[in-house]
Amino acid sequence: xxxxxxxxxxxxxKPARYIGGELNCxxxxxxxxxxxxxxxxxxxxxxxxxxxxxxxxxxxxxxxADTYCERAFAxxxxxxxxxxxxxxxxxxxxxxxxxxxxxFLGFTLQYEMSYTNIxxxxxxxxxxxxxxxxxxxxxxxxxxxxxxxxxxxxxxxxDFFELGDxxxxxxxxxxxxxxxxxxxxxxxxEISKIRGVYVPSLYEVSYNEDNTIREFKPKYDDVPRSxxxxxxxxxxxxxxxxxxxxxxxxIVHDRVILETFRGCTNGCRFCQAGMIYRxxxxxxxxxxxDEADKLLKSTGYREISLSSLSxxxxxxxKNLITTLIEKxxxxxxxxxxxxxxINSFSVDLIKEIQKVKKTGIxxxxxxxxxxxxxxxxxxxxEEQVLEAVSSVFASGWSAIKLYFMVGLPYETLxxxxxxxxxxxxxxxxxxxxxxxxxxxxxxxxxxxxxxVPKPFTPFQWVPQSRxxxxxxxxxxxxxxxxSKAVTYNYHESIVSYLEAVxxxxxxxxxxxxxxxxxxxxxxxxxxxxxxxxxxxxxxxECNVSGDFYxxxxxSYDEVLPWDFIDIGxxxxxxxxxxxxxxxxxxxxxxxxGCTQCGVNVNFKEGTCFKGALFNQV
Amino acid sequence: xxxxKKGRVLRVRYLIKYSKxxxxxxxxxxxxxxxxxxxxxxxxxxxxxxxxxxxxxxxSIAQPLSVGVHSNGEYMDVVLxxxxxxxxxxxxxxxxxxxxxxxxxxxxxxxxxxxxxxQAMAIIDAARYTIKFKCxxxxxxxxxxxxxxxxxxxxxxxxxxxxxxxxxNIKQFIHEFDYNVENFVMCIKVLISCGSRDNLxxxxxxxxxxxxxxxxxxxxxxxxxxxxxxAYKDEKLVTLSEFF
Numbered sequence: 001x002x003x004x005x006x007x008x009x010x011x012x013x014k015p016a017r018y019i020g021g022e023l024n025c026x027x028x029x030x031x032x033x034x035x036x037x038x039x040x041x042x043x044x045x046x047x048x049x050x051x052x053x054x055x056x057x058x059x060x061x062x063x064x065a066d067t068y069c070e071r072a073f074a075x076x077x078x079x080x081x082x083x084x085x086x087x088x089x090x091x092x093x094x095x096x097x098x099x100x101x102x103x104f105l106g107f108t109l110q111y112e113m114s115y116t117n118i119x120x121x122x123x124x125x126x127x128x129x130x131x132x133x134x135x136x137x138x139x140x141x142x143x144x145x146x147x148x149x150x151x152x153x154x155x156x157x158x159d160f161f162e163l164g165d166x167x168x169x170x171x172x173x174x175x176x177x178x179x180x181x182x183x184x185x186x187x188x189x190e191i192s193k194i195r196g197v198y199v200p201s202l203y204e205v206s207y208n209e210d211n212t213i214r215e216f217k218p219k220y221d222d223v224p225r226s227x228x229x230x231x232x233x234x235x236x237x238x239x240x241x242x243x244x245x246x247x248x249x250x251i252v253h254d255r256v257i258l259e260t261f262r263g264c265t266n267g268c269r270f271c272q273a274g275m276i277y278r279x280x281x282x283x284x285x286x287x288x289x290d291e292a293d294k295l296l297k298s299t300g301y302r303e304i305s306l307s308s309l310s311x312x313x314x315x316x317x318k319n320l321i322t323t324l325i326e327k328x329x330x331x332x333x334x335x336x337x338x339x340x341x342i343n344s345f346s347v348d349l350i351k352e353i354q355k356v357k358k359t360g361i362x363x364x365x366x367x368x369x370x371x372x373x374x375x376x377x378x379x380x381x382e383e384q385v386l387e388a389v390s391s392v393f394a395s396g397w398s399a400i401k402l403y404f405m406v407g408l409p410y411e412t413l414x415x416x417x418x419x420x421x422x423x424x425x426x427x428x429x430x431x432x433x434x435x436x437x438x439x440x441x442x443x444x445x446x447x448x449x450x451x452v453p454k455p456f457t458p459f460q461w462v463p464q465s466r467x468x469x470x471x472x473x474x475x476x477x478x479x480x481x482x483s484k485a486v487t488y489n490y491h492e493s494i495v496s497y498l499e500a501v502x503x504x505x506x507x508x509x510x511x512x513x514x515x516x517x518x519x520x521x522x523x524x525x526x527x528x529x530x531x532x533x534x535x536x537x538x539x540x541e542c543n544v545s546g547d548f549y550x551x552x553x554x555s556y557d558e559v560l561p562w563d564f565i566d567i568g569x570x571x572x573x574x575x576x577x578x579x580x581x582x583x584x585x586x587x588x589x590x591x592x593g594c595t596q597c598g599v600n601v602n603f604k605e606g607t608c609f610k611g612a613l614f615n616q617v
Numbered sequence: 618x619x620x621x622k623k624g625r626v627l628r629v630r631y632l633i634k635y636s637k638x639x640x641x642x643x644x645x646x647x648x649x650x651x652x653x654x655x656x657x658x659x660x661x662x663x664x665x666x667x668x669x670x671x672x673x674x675x676x677s678i679a680q681p682l683s684v685g686v687h688s689n690g691e692y693m694d695v696v697l698x699x700x701x702x703x704x705x706x707x708x709x710x711x712x713x714x715x716x717x718x719x720x721x722x723x724x725x726x727x728x729x730x731x732x733x734x735x736q737a738m739a740i741i742d743a744a745r746y747t748i749k750f751k752c753x754x755x756x757x758x759x760x761x762x763x764x765x766x767x768x769x770x771x772x773x774x775x776x777x778x779x780x781x782x783x784x785x786n787i788k789q790f791i792h793e794f795d796y797n798v799e800n801f802v803m804c805i806k807v808l809i810s811c812g813s814r815d816n817l818x819x820x821x822x823x824x825x826x827x828x829x830x831x832x833x834x835x836x837x838x839x840x841x842x843x844x845x846x847x848a849y850k851d852e853k854l855v856t857l858s859e860f861f
Binding site: 005006007009010015016019021022023246248249250296297298299300301302331332 | 640641642643644645647648649651652654655656657658659661666672684685713715716717836837838840
């Protein structure tokens with residue numbers, strides 16, 4: 001056990017991040033368990049503790065009598081310095097034991113820019129960074145989460161990946177481990193046969209002269225050629241914690257989070273989550289109300305957030321919200337929605353919610369012109385946007401946030417100017433409301449993010465918009481905005497470029513990540529620590545061209561680094577969607593009829609809309 | 618909730634004494650406040666709420682505690698909508714506290730006809746602290762301490778948001794001062810002014826001692842415990858629990 005002395009803690013920012021001991025955290029007798037598992041989030045405590053998936057898996061793992069799951073986060077650089085100066089290895093918050101004493105370290109991959117933190121956390125624990133050089137007596141490193149759908153950039157760091165819903169795979173893997181303790185190679189070979197597990201060391205890649213992939217294949221006959229993702233079939237019965245850890249210190253999402261459904265029916269062409277989490281599966285309102293009751297009781301929170309990819313698509317949403325509010329009226333419990341679709345129905349929901357607590361309103365039209373919104377298959381018309389904002393203004397709001405992307409495929413300068421025009425039109429709607437009904441102080445905040453093409457989307461073949469073009473587009477938006485009520489927020493950070501390199505990177509990017517880490521890269525997702533010069537040098541020294549990964553158009557017959565993963569959605573479907581994007585053609589929402597993506601045919605157990613109520617909406 | 622005649626709700630005030638133990642001393646005041654509100658919510662006590670758009674729990678902490686300081690004698694006022702047995706409140710809350718907080722005492726504040734009972738934060742006059750310094754050498758500490766105590770004034774620059782930098786004599790706020798040294802640790806026990814009339818923070822006193830006693834190890838953490846808080850009642854200092 002490490003003694004984290006007060007002499008260290010009083011010197012660092014926010015010391016409460018490092019003390020543990022929060023309400024509902026789990027303590028077990030180390031002599032009575034077989035498997036020690038450290039759940040690692042490669043970012044600071046406040047970010048990591050806000051992540052719902054980690055909270056679910058912490059619970060699932062600790063439900064096992066033979067396993068003790070603890071938590072570890074990336075220490076902020078001031079704490080890292082203190083720990084390194086005082087020879088303190090990175091430790092788990094519960095037992096304060098060093099991570100190198102654990103059987104497993106499980107990392108969750110939420111965004112590419114956290115990869116160097118994984119390396120730093122291993123290094124701080126005294127664990128060998130390269131999987132190929134790591135000893136049999138060192139912990140087994142695993143990873144999961146959305147970025148694991150292109151695992152290759154971490155192929156020589158992570159021993160195995162889990163693809164799909166973690167609560168399904170984890171138990172099977174640990175059951176096997178008990179019979180293979182101490183024999184890492186045999187263990188990895190054995191679990192490679194479990195559906196959803198990918199062991200990179202059991203596969204080999206060869207390249208063509210033009211640096212594209214020639215072939216990706218297993219080294220042995222008993223190792224599967226393709227890795228099929230896993231998913232919880234009956235989501236209504238999925239394991240969900242009745243108690244969650246309640247941090248002392250305020251975290252980013254400091255509230256009860258209810259996961260209403262997995263998957264999304266909209267089919268936006270830029271969205272990876274919309275493809276990889278298919279099929280859509282819902283939890284019933286009764287289950288959700290029950291979970292909310294238990295969690296409110298066990299935590300003492302007075303706020304519930306409903307989580308999903310597109311919350312207004314939950315089939316019983318109105319009933320769920322009114323019941324939650326009505327049931328907890330005396331305790332003044334408020335309900336919040338993280339993301340909403342733009343239509344009059346969602347405005348009604350917001351009105352319901354703000355009876356308890358007034359919240360801000362954010363709409364995401366994603367693109368400025370109808371042509372562009374149709375290309376990305378957003379399925380929202382300008383009329384719908386204006387109707388919704390008008391009703392929002394009429395209901396007493398005067399501040400609205402609008403989210404857009406720039407650098408989308410097939411985008412023109414005319415399209416980005418549309419962002420400014422739409423923002424101005426939104427302002428116009430405000431002035432149409434009579435002075436005596438509208439609230440004073442109109443404020444519209446328009447934000448743009450730079451588009452990064454992601455694997456398993458119809459845009460996985462397209463080049464990222466060049467930085468210089470993006471800068472020009474941002475300028476175009478800036479100068480086209482006329483209304484004084486519109487504030488334009490944007491970033492021109494080169495971090496998007498690096499994100500694009502990593503998102504569609506192959507095994508050669510792994511060396512770059514290691515090199516960048518050795519040169520001091522960490523917390524790349526934080527503006528104050530991101531240093532592109534480091535990455536530029538690292539790519540040069542590894543003889544890797546970033547442009548090859550970010551700016552290159554791929555042909556449909558190229559072998560993509562993630563092609564061996566089967567998410568259930570057919571590649572032909574993605575190709576067809578990209579072709580439709582070029583022709584500015586829409587694809588309907590799957591709620592209105594199946595669009596033949598293939599998930600319910602390829603994965604026979606996957607019924608779309610399991611648990612949904614169809615007579616409601 | 619008990620609804621009285623004319624729709625008024627019964628409001629009963631309680632003074633609650635609790636501890637913030639060493640293991641959570643780095644939890645900041647606002648975070649501790651949120652933690653306590655969650656304890657009350659989990660205890661399912663009929664807590665009162667303020668009116669308005671974002672209703673607040675009727676909980677107020679008597680005197681904030683700095684980050685890094687722990688305490689055996691913190692106080693808060695809470696208002697319940699029912700008249701509940703004090704012991705029940707204490708037990709119920711203790712079933713729901715996280716490690717590091719313990720409810721030590723609950724006193725119902727009985728209203729006196731025609732007068733308004735002041736909030737705990739308004740009556741505090743003094744607080745008792747134990748401050749532990751690590752020392753680099755312990756030679757002739759007694760002489761050095763005697764010299765310091767012999768000074769008429771203990772002057773230190775205090776920076777505040779309102780008045781900027783100001784030289785203050787903090788000795789006038791010290792009612793009792795005692796120390797002993799053991800195993801290279803100097804343990805100081807003080808009773809100092811605290812509250813809205815005269816106030817000396819334990820950290821400012823600590824800072825003064827660090828600046829004026831060269832044998833204190835400046836690189837190490839200074840362990841400060843607030844032991845108790847007091848108010849004047851009939852010109853005598855009594856603990857807040859005894860006051861009501």
